[in-house]
Amino acid sequence: MVQILDGKKLSKKILEKIAENVKEAAFSIKLASIYNEKNPGSKMYVGMKVRRAASVGIDSEEFKIDDTWNTDQVLRLIDKLNHDDSVSGILVQSPLGQHIDESAVFNAISPIKDVDGLAAYNQGLLFENAEEKHVVSATPAGVMALLKAYDYSFTGKNALVIGRSVLFGRPMSILLTNADMTVTLAHSKTPTDQLQQFAQTADLIVVAVGKANWFQLDHLKATATVIDVGANKLDGQTVGDVVFQKTAAQVSWITPVPGGVGPMTIATLIQHTYELAKFQHRGE
Numbered sequence: 001m002v003q004i005l006d007g008k009k010l011s012k013k014i015l016e017k018i019a020e021n022v023k024e025a026a027f028s029i030k031l032a033s034i035y036n037e038k039n040p041g042s043k044m045y046v047g048m049k050v051r052r053a054a055s056v057g058i059d060s061e062e063f064k065i066d067d068t069w070n071t072d073q074v075l076r077l078i079d080k081l082n083h084d085d086s087v088s089g090i091l092v093q094s095p096l097g098q099h100i101d102e103s104a105v106f107n108a109i110s111p112i113k114d115v116d117g118l119a120a121y122n123q124g125l126l127f128e129n130a131e132e133k134h135v136v137s138a139t140p141a142g143v144m145a146l147l148k149a150y151d152y153s154f155t156g157k158n159a160l161v162i163g164r165s166v167l168f169g170r171p172m173s174i175l176l177t178n179a180d181m182t183v184t185l186a187h188s189k190t191p192t193d194q195l196q197q198f199a200q201t202a203d204l205i206v207v208a209v210g211k212a213n214w215f216q217l218d219h220l221k222a223t224a225t226v227i228d229v230g231a232n233k234l235d236g237q238t239v240g241d242v243v244f245q246k247t248a249a250q251v252s253w254i255t256p257v258p259g260g261v262g263p264m265t266i267a268t269l270i271q272h273t274y275e276l277a278k279f280q281h282r283g284e
């Protein structure tokens with residue numbers, strides 16, 4: 001019988017702890033969010049982040065851009081926020097738009113305000129598995145926190161990550177490598193027969209392809225864990241990348257959508273915002 005990795009329940013516990021810490025802090029905390037207001041998903045997710053931040057006592061300031069904005073304009077806004085001491089963290093909600101160089105934008109965020117861990121500086125430290133403290137992208141970090149909360153044993157096991165985005169798949173594969181797993185990073189160019197072979201020997205399968213109900217392979221290990229990173233809208237409902245019933249019938253652990261990785265993404269982002277604010281006020 002499959003067991004559920006309950007991200008909603010864990011995220012609530014994380015946010016309760018953050019609220020206690022914020023209440024005791026001798027400094028105010030503000031999250032600045034930049035997003036394309038023409039993207040309904042971005043508008044919704046930033047709204048969720050703002051509300052969750054407010055629920056723990058963290059202020060927010062939203063910066064709406066649209067398709068008339070160019071990369072230099074966004075870079076100038078980030079430079080302003082980098083130098084604004086009232087801003088603790090800067091979130092750039094992806095996607096900003098086809099015409100914006102997101103990599104340049106992410107890399108312009110000050111490393112000590114990079115709440116999503118998407119700037120090359122933080123991604124580089126993740127790559128090195130560096131001792132130096134660094135911020136890891138909120139969604140992969142949230143997945144690790146969820147697995148650790150259920151005492152998942154990583155060492156020596158096989159992981160299959162499907163999807164190689166900078167936002168998720170690549171940092172996820174590195175985090176699992178750093179946790180001593182043997183990681184296969186599959187993507188759109190991985191032949192289907194090879195994907196089946198990787199899946200049936202995987203102990204952990206993380207699906208982040210951004211396609212509703214896409215993953216439905218058979219012959220999965222009965223002891224496997226499946227993490228669904230999908231957040232797709234289908235007929236007004238939020239559905240994952242994984243066909244839940246068919247996959248849950250084969251494995252031991254699975255995350256639901258909604259109620260799995262999504263809430264962990266937000267809780268982790270809020271946690272990063274508090275931790276960076278605390279770092280900025282160290283020694284006070």
Ligand SMILES: Nc1nc2c(c(=O)[nH]1)N[C@@H](CN(C=O)c1ccc(C(=O)N[C@@H](CCC(=O)O)C(=O)O)cc1)CN2
Pocket residue numbers: 045046048091092093094095116138139167231238257258259260261262263264265266
């Ligand atoms: N800069 C970033 N951009 C994007 C990220 C990210 O982590 N950083 N991830 C995704 C979207 N995302 C966060 O922004 C996100 C997706 C889903 C949820 C969530 O809690 N979903 C709920 C269901 C909500 C609903 O009713 O639709 C759930 O799964 O329970 C939060 C955040 C893309 N961009």
